[in-house]
Amino acid sequence: MYVGNQEGNEEGEVIVASNLNIAGGLVGLGGEITWPRATRPGDVLRLEGEILEIRRSRSKPEQGIVTVRTTLLNQNDEAAQIFTCKILVPSRPSSNSSALPRD
Numbered sequence: 001m002y003v004g005n006q007e008g009n010e011e012g013e014v015i016v017a018s019n020l021n022i023a024g025g026l027v028g029l030g031g032e033i034t035w036p037r038a039t040r041p042g043d044v045l046r047l048e049g050e051i052l053e054i055r056r057s058r059s060k061p062e063q064g065i066v067t068v069r070t071t072l073l074n075q076n077d078e079a080a081q082i083f084t085c086k087i088l089v090p091s092r093p094s095s096n097s098s099a100l101p102r103d
Contacts, residue, residue: 019023021034023045030086031083031086032085033084034080035081038080043075044075045073045075046072049068052067054066062090068084068085068087
Protein backbone atom coordinates (compact mmCIF):
# COMPACT_ATOMS: atom_id res chain seq x y z
CA MET A 1 0.00 0.00 0.00
CA TYR A 2 1.39 3.43 -0.90
CA VAL A 3 0.26 6.40 1.16
CA GLY A 4 1.98 9.77 1.20
CA ASN A 5 4.75 11.58 -0.60
CA GLN A 6 7.90 13.50 0.36
CA GLU A 7 5.84 16.02 2.34
CA GLY A 8 3.31 13.50 3.65
CA ASN A 9 -0.06 13.21 1.95
CA GLU A 10 -2.70 13.42 4.64
CA GLU A 11 -5.53 13.46 2.08
CA GLY A 12 -4.48 10.02 0.82
CA GLU A 13 -4.36 8.70 4.37
CA VAL A 14 -7.91 9.89 5.02
CA ILE A 15 -9.19 8.06 1.94
CA VAL A 16 -7.53 4.78 2.92
CA ALA A 17 -8.59 4.75 6.57
CA SER A 18 -12.10 6.15 6.19
CA ASN A 19 -12.99 3.61 3.49
CA LEU A 20 -11.85 0.75 5.74
CA ASN A 21 -13.84 2.01 8.72
CA ILE A 22 -17.11 3.00 7.10
CA ALA A 23 -17.41 -0.05 4.81
CA GLY A 24 -19.17 -2.23 7.41
CA GLY A 25 -21.55 0.41 8.77
CA LEU A 26 -24.73 1.90 7.46
CA VAL A 27 -24.01 5.52 8.27
CA GLY A 28 -20.95 7.40 9.47
CA LEU A 29 -21.97 9.49 12.48
CA GLY A 30 -18.89 11.70 12.61
CA GLY A 31 -15.38 11.32 13.85
CA GLU A 32 -12.03 12.84 14.60
CA ILE A 33 -8.75 12.42 12.75
CA THR A 34 -5.21 13.42 13.69
CA TRP A 35 -1.83 13.06 11.98
CA PRO A 36 0.93 12.82 14.61
CA ARG A 37 3.60 12.24 11.92
CA ALA A 38 3.92 12.26 8.15
CA THR A 39 4.47 9.19 6.01
CA ARG A 40 7.39 8.93 3.60
CA PRO A 41 8.12 6.87 0.47
CA GLY A 42 9.40 3.49 1.56
CA ASP A 43 7.51 3.48 4.88
CA VAL A 44 5.94 0.17 5.77
CA LEU A 45 2.44 0.91 7.01
CA ARG A 46 -0.12 -1.18 8.84
CA LEU A 47 -3.51 -0.53 10.39
CA GLU A 48 -4.70 -1.49 13.84
CA GLY A 49 -8.39 -1.30 14.64
CA GLU A 50 -10.06 -1.24 18.03
CA ILE A 51 -13.72 -1.20 19.01
CA LEU A 52 -14.04 1.31 21.83
CA GLU A 53 -17.77 1.12 22.52
CA ILE A 54 -20.90 -0.71 21.38
CA ARG A 55 -24.37 0.39 22.36
CA ARG A 56 -27.91 -0.23 21.17
CA SER A 57 -29.98 2.75 20.00
CA ARG A 58 -32.84 3.65 22.37
CA SER A 59 -35.08 4.94 19.61
CA LYS A 60 -34.29 2.14 17.11
CA PRO A 61 -33.38 -1.11 18.90
CA GLU A 62 -32.67 -2.79 15.55
CA GLN A 63 -29.64 -0.50 15.24
CA GLY A 64 -26.51 0.03 17.26
CA ILE A 65 -23.78 2.65 17.47
CA VAL A 66 -20.18 1.45 17.38
CA THR A 67 -17.21 3.68 18.19
CA VAL A 68 -14.06 2.53 16.38
CA ARG A 69 -10.45 3.77 16.50
CA THR A 70 -8.12 2.96 13.60
CA THR A 71 -4.43 3.74 13.96
CA LEU A 72 -2.07 3.83 10.96
CA LEU A 73 1.40 2.80 12.20
CA ASN A 74 4.75 3.01 10.45
CA GLN A 75 7.58 0.46 10.56
CA ASN A 76 8.73 1.86 13.94
CA ASP A 77 5.25 1.39 15.46
CA GLU A 78 4.80 5.18 15.52
CA ALA A 79 1.28 6.45 14.88
CA ALA A 80 1.06 8.35 11.58
CA GLN A 81 -2.72 8.76 11.71
CA ILE A 82 -5.39 8.17 14.34
CA PHE A 83 -9.02 8.03 13.20
CA THR A 84 -11.88 7.65 15.70
CA CYS A 85 -15.43 7.47 14.38
CA LYS A 86 -18.95 6.38 15.24
CA ILE A 87 -20.92 4.24 12.82
CA LEU A 88 -24.54 3.15 12.81
CA VAL A 89 -24.84 -0.60 12.30
CA PRO A 90 -27.64 -3.18 12.29
CA SER A 91 -27.97 -5.10 15.56
CA ARG A 92 -29.15 -8.61 16.24
CA PRO A 93 -32.40 -9.12 18.08
CA SER A 94 -31.72 -9.97 21.69
CA SER A 95 -33.86 -11.86 24.16
CA ASN A 96 -31.86 -10.04 26.85
CA SER A 97 -32.47 -6.36 26.06
CA SER A 98 -30.04 -5.28 28.78
CA ALA A 99 -27.12 -7.02 27.05
CA LEU A 100 -26.07 -3.75 25.39
CA PRO A 101 -26.18 -0.36 27.08
CA ARG A 102 -28.63 2.04 25.47
CA ASP A 103 -27.75 5.58 24.35
